[in-house]
Amino acid sequence: MKKEIIKFQYGNKFIYQEVEELENGNKKVISRTIKGKITNKYDNVKPIYCLFPKEELNLREFFELIVGDRFEQKDFVIEVYNGYEQIKHCSSLEELMRYSKWADHFVPNTFYKWQSRSIENLRCIQWMLFDFELRKSNGQAFTPVEIWEIFRSEIGFMPTFIKESKTPGSYHVALKHTSINGKLESTYLFKRIQKKIADIIGTDDGAIGANHNYSIPKNGKRVFYFGDNTIDFNDLKNWWIGLLKESNKSSKTPRRTGGKVTSITEHLIWNHAAVQALQNQEFEGSRNEAGFTLALLHYALGIDQKETAEYLLEKWFPLVSQEGQKYHLSALKASIRSAYSKKYRGPSKEKIEALTGIEFNIRVFRGQYKRQLRHNKNENQQAIINYLREHKGKVTMVQTDLIKDICKTQKSPLGKKFSIDSIKRNLRGLKKLGFIDWQTKGSGGNTKDKAVEFVLKDGIQSNDGYIIEEDHNVYVYGEKVN
Template structure:
């Protein structure tokens, strides 16, 4: 039974020793410029540093620096800089990268933290995104179900991160199609799976950003307890055997490989800043795609809900529970056989760094949307795109006018369709209307459906009738007032005539007038 969250006091550690154990000489000891270390120490350290290739780690100052498709931070190439800046940092990459740089002129956005750019793997880190388990629970689980005690446990805002540090770093190369990286990823996956009893995040990035260990957040440290790759490989092999998993060493091509383990699926579930905006696919599309994968993998609804609920919780702008239920019910309705490759590619490009370079292989001989025979696919394919386009236009429509104004590229990105296919759909469609206003660079393209256009026209007609009726009533009221005024004037004249001609002094009055 899970215990209530407990606040732990940090343990007493020497931070320089911690970084020495984790980084394995992957960085230079001192800064090449403006170092505060004495010259003799710098000279001695430079001799040692020259014996091995050095790389860099990436650091950020706050969790908010992880933005859509980019990360705001800076590059650290020396242990001295890391020690000096540690107080003001929140996250770093404990594993070292060989190439690094900035993607903007102001040198604020960093790039280079792709797995295949790793120079050396120093440690495996397991993320536990809850504090309902105690540190003692985590340690016991490590001993009972995993490889053994960790080297370090770091507290985060909502949980813990467990470090299993290597005795010697694993250097990554492109030999045998990055064989070493493949081995390391399987070890990392097994470590995460072995700690599921304490809610380890099995979908956490294997070698990405983690909490920077500081004196204030280290809650367990046993720096002498490190692991060799041989120990980890032996343990991981036994773990695979016990769980009847295929050998982790370089996987052979399987006709029915699990999509859950694919690069694109793993990349998509790690994207946390998915929100979507006008003209873009967003959270609903992403969660629906993940739900379709779970359905195709044979998961039951409860398992899928737990998975999506956990993923949704990590989003910076999560959806509510009822929406997730609706998405799952739709995915499990039986109308869909699998996720759309075009949608997946669009989601990766929008929300995953370098997502456009990730190959999407659905593993199901090409998934498609509805359960139809192959002989019907060519014709139905365009019907499905047409319906997707109708759904998108209807959702984006503003009642004040029939057209939404989008470029063809914006339409293609929004529904995940190629431009050539879009042109074919428009050419053959009897449901969609397209218009172009203006010329050249000032032109704009309007999109609507026949139904929306008719609704708008009928609305205008009704509005015109209502305005005409209002004006007619106003005219009638105005003329009624005039007529009433004329009627009142006639009555007055009639009274005057009666007064003049029926007066007993009528002759005298005229006589007086004539004599006057």
């Protein structure tokens, strides 16, 4: 029976069909393959700074480049067999070469020794890879040098190698950066940067994450090496933050970045998709971080520690995956104790988003008791504070009369009268610092001729219950960046 390949365009993809002609003259589709996304964005790309790769790497040279000195640091490289049902963690180059005969995929970043490619088990991250499946508008594939130029011109960072993938005309493009650890905040930042680059270039946004699988270059697939273009990870971070700030600055609609929202109730918090994902074990990353985050959420919302422990230990923990390194009940108990130690006010927005991959634009924190004792910065300020303490922390009078009465009644340790101008200046200073407050009632902010209530915010101030705020800020390692 006669077979033929038919090529046609569907949407923005080229489709290749293998068809077989039957005896009755009809044609039967045997297989169908999608061969990349069509784009006219780079039709006129011209290599300028790099005209050809430095060399092509064989499999051994490729693995040597990927691993570097990580085997000396007792790290493991994971190879994944066909069907993704079996993995092998390799601790030497010889093992990598031997097991690559049966494995089809591998993870370029390195792990601790247990047999799991969970993101929680990553130790060292130094490779950021992209699935480049784009085709020119005429259906032709890009050359490796053209892809190198696309990355250089679009994002300013150059690939170290470009590897042919299993699909002809598609590639894996690798940026090498200075190593970062596998902690939750680091893997989340890595993923956000990688996603931004993928969006700009147009690569497959499904191939995102430091623990993602990539095909092993076998069966004649080539690896084009362009040199040791190692990028400082801080440069990647600052590039991403710069784009974020520029986007916020040019946004036409002002975005609210904080403020109490009474319409967001505790019920809506518990039903938020991100919180639901944590409760239903639908998260990626440290199981202990997830348990700690849920415990902090319970604490912030004023739930009793005993009730929190009953839920997490008896209902949540038994359903948590024990794949890879065992997650011990004792670790969760310690996290609950830590959450209720009063060292924290509530869960981290950044960690909730990192664990679940779901945007969480809410800040929940526990009201706390604060002690605000003003120590003697100078004699003028102390005189004002002492005066208000003598009047039980609160007086209602005209400001000029208050200043004169302080100068009249308070004794200076220097044996001389206080200056009216100095007391006036320090009264304003204490208000700025938040230790004294008064409400301006005079016209145009004038309090000179009207009686005003002056309050000393000194001693123990109570703020009971919980507070819920909108929070659209972006955080990196706990610090607000926008």
